[in-house]
Amino acid sequence: MDNMLKAVKTERKLPTRQLQEVSPEVPRKSSSTIQSPQDVLRVLKEGPSIDEVRHILSVLSATHDGSFNIAAPGALAAQIIQVLVSQTIPNFWDQIKDDREYEQVKSQLLKCMKSVSGLGAIIARLKALTSASKNGTTPGQLTVSPEQIHILVVFLEELLQGSEYAATIWRRIKEKSENRTRRTVLWKDFVSLIATSRLISAVAEAEDVVQKSGKSLSGSWIAKGNDYTRWLARNIAHCAQSARSDPILTGDMTFAAADMCRKALVLGYTDCLVEELIIRLPITQLAEDKVLIKLVQQLHAHEQRSFLMSILRILTKIIDGYPSQAWDLSSLGKTPNHIASCAAFLRAVLSGIENSTVNVVELLTKPDISLLTGSGGLRRAVLVALSEDEDRMQIATEKLMEKFGDQMFVRHSPIIQQEAAAQLLLMACGYVHRKQPMFLFTIAKSSARMHGISNRLNSTSPRARWLGMVVSMTISKLTDKKGSQLSFTDDSMETPEAKWYRKLVEADDKIGSLDEFYKIIAPTSIAKAKPKTVSGSVAKRTAKPQAKPQKTPKKPAAPTGLRIVELGSDDEEEDELVPYAKPDSDPEDEDEDPTLVQRNKPKAPVYIRDLIIGLCDTENYDRHRLALTTAPNLIRRKANFGKEVSDHSEELASILMGMNDQFEMDDFHELRQEALIAVLVAQPTRIAPYLARSCFEGDYSLQQRTTMLTALGLGAREIAGYKDEDRLEAPSFPTKQLPEHLHKVYSETKGPSVAKVSSRLEASMVGPLALNAADQLSGPNALKVRTFSSRMSVEKARKKPIPNALAKIVAENFFFPLTGRWWSQMQAYGNKSVAFSSHLLPTYLRTLAILLNASGPSTLSLPQMTSELWDLLLSLRSNALNENDIGVLESLLFTFLALLDMNEDKQRLATEHGKELVETQEWAKMVLERMGEGGEEAERVRMLAAVVVVRCHEVVEKWQRLMLGDMVDL
Secondary structure (H helix, E strand, C coil), X not given: CCHHHCCCCCCCCCCHHHHHHHCCCXXXXXXXXXXXXXXXXXXXXXXXXXXXXXXHHHHHHHHHHXXXXXXXXXXXXXXXXXXXXXXXXXXXXXXXXXXXXXXXXXXXXXXXXXXXXXXXXXXXXXXXXXXXXXXXXCCCCCCCCHHXXXXXXXXXXXXXXXXXXXXXXXXXXXXXXXXXXXXXXXXHHHHHHHCCCHHHHHXXXXXXXXXXXXXXXXXXXXXXXXXXXXXXXXXXXXXXXXXXXXXXXXXXXXXXXXHHHHHHCCCCCXXXXXXXXXXXXXXXXCHHHCHHHHXXXXXXXXXXXXXXXXXXXXXXXXXXXXXXXXXXXXXXXXXXXXXXXXXXXXXXXXHHCCCHHHHHHHHHCCCCCHHHHHCHHHHHHHHHXXXXXXXXXXXXXXXXXXXXCCHXXXXXXXXHHHHHHHHHHHHHHHHHHHHCHHHXXXXXXXXXXXXXXXXXXXXXXXXXXXXXXXXXXXXXXHHCCHHHCCCCCCHHHHCHHHHHHHHHHHCCCCCCCHHHHHHHHCHHHHHHHCCCCCCHHHHHHHCCCCCXXXXXXXXXXXXXXXXXXXXXXXXXXXXXXXXXXXCCXXXXXXXXXXXXXXXXXXXXXXXXXXXXXXXXXXXXXXXXXXXXXXXXXXXXXXXXXXXXXXXXXXXXXXXXXXXXXXXXXXXXXHHHHHHHHHHHHHCHHHHHHXXXXXXXXXXXXXXXXXXXXXXXXXXXXXXXXXXXHHHXXXXXXXXXXXXXXXXXXXXXXXXXXXXXXXXXXXXXXXXXXXXXXXXXXXXXXXHCCCCCCCHHHHHHHCCCCCCCCCCCCHHHHHHHHHHHHHHHHHHXXXXXXXXXXXXXXXXXXXXXXXXXXXXXXXXXXXXXXXXXXXXXXXXXXXXXXXXXXXXXXXXXXXXXXXXHHXXXXXXXXXXXXXXXXXXXXXXXXXXXXXXXXXXXXXXXXXXXXXXXXXXXXXHHHHCHHHHHHHXXXX
């Protein structure tokens, strides 16, 4: 038994620290023994030191010339890249990125990761970390540090830096992959990573995770679509240029660049891509410098069309961004420089790309496209670029003439598109007449032209008929002899506008130089053409210079105020001293914390330039708030004083439209809206079309677009002479009010809105009908007592007529730009357009109704506005009823009611719009049938539908014989 309990070994256990000191070190391979890729992978997994990382990267860089290539796809290379991305870069990047000692290590690491596999591994790692951060962690899992995501984003920015990245990838693919199919597959994978939204979305999600974690992170250029697309365009341009100089890249490189361009065109930033390519690949007269043309020739037909449309949009920005007298009568004989240079570039593109001329001819014959509808300078540039091709010019003229006289186009197209078609047709006829007068004579006498004139003269729209008369007279003057020329004895044919239209056939523009075009489109020139943004340098220039310190003058020998007193007379001297007055109490001194007292309060802006600086200052709350509150009064005060407002009106409107509530003010939207209305009232002919265009274009939110529509509606009422009651300051209640924070909650908002104005208009239109119905139900007129008022009281109650300045400008500057842009959006995007949004459409319809009401029944353009608005409303009736959207239905019925109420000439409605009257009446009856019992909103819809039915029935019942003729007696 004792033998069993005998001790075999006695050992004294040391503490942990002593054990570590005496234990032998585990043998490990030194850096000099890392020779193979397997050794590299093993050491990277074990956690190497910075010296070992340096040696590993040198080995990987050297193996590019050996058998192993980390850039080539393979299992071992993928494992090494994975370890570099997940461990090495997060551990060592902060140490080596800014240290000159490790500059070589940094360059070698970037070189190792410049491959398709490296980029794919970084994107996959970013997505994995982002997904883990969003989904959270479960017990037992490691938390994801936002610092890792931040480091990967910074490393990715450094990796993609420069315009040679794509060319470097292609060079490595071609050097190490002899198989053409394998090269194509690798390049396709690379393009799918870099030229699609995968990289942008991965970095954007990563940034969002980092910012939510509380870490400050400046926005990466990779996550910004415009900046990333321009970087991609620079890489495409570098690849295309390298294809003609580098023997390794020659051949397939042009196809590779076109493949990148093809993918980038659907990225969503086409204009940025094309603009950067135009700048980086200039076209000259030399054949070897037409790299851009060769690049576009590699694209498919629909991609070439998209590329051409982007070119036209860029040319529109250039032409419209420079001040010119492009449409004055005196300028038709002299081509402005920027139009001539843009035409030179467009001609170079058309002559090099086979299908582009066909696309331009098709574009000319479709004036419903907003590009040619909105820019008159672009129309001139396109025509002069096409003028040398006589065959295409003749085809375009013939199709334009057919389109202009087409019955469907005359009846249903917006007036803004018909005006564009008329201008295009007249200028094209001028070009054809100078080179092929017999061809113009032939098509002018054709049956299609004669039918087109008839369709124009039979139109119910006065503007459409007027355009037909002007065009017919002008073409007849070119083709017919002096005695047999067509002439209309109408006063409207002698107006300055009619003379301007007839002068368009004399437009004979010339082609400019390509060198001048590239001077204009250069980044510095584009920056000069764009409105200047307020920056620190601008603030310094506009700030008042500080006054120089004045030198203290020398004291005179006998200064005034000093008196000679006897020495020792202290009592007398004390009596002569006057004490300082006690300073007034300062409310700021009552603050308990003296550090919160602000002595340097900003002053209210006196000049418009100071107002712009204050509105753009989103860092200083007091200055920004003061500028926003004083903006309406300052703009109205300066509207007719000098040129401050006129020179900065568009810049002010742009700032106010794009402004966001940085400081979460309670009355921010009301203040911004009042300022925007003030700018509109000050410069209506310039700002109203600008707001109408921006409402359907640009990167604006629904709230900002609603503010634009509200400004158009309320500003138009102010120009017309109406004073909205809700825009006046209500008198304060004489008794005590609630505390300020509660008063804001329970008091009514004073801000103007389209809904408030439309509610008052609705009451004024429905009220008389309700009183008439109540009067009929109360009994016969013989039993009623009628009260008589004195003449003085009647005259006092009668409203005095006010001058309506809106009637002269409402059609051209307010109404037709809104309807024309709406139709363009519908034709381009359909129901997916922002204009069809259920949040924006009711405000848009009510704005049109307010414009119609504010212009008054005596407006000369009321028939034309009625025709266009009626077509727009009838196009929405089926969608509004099928979707059963209460807001859209109510706005649609209200606009119908305003349309019928403003047209006091009911006979003209029955004569020219009989079909529309019947269709409106039947649709309103259908709304009544489908809208069952419901809440307050449903009752309002039923009430409006009933009023519309009654209004239509009154016209139809009274003028049915005029509408149907002798068929009534059958």
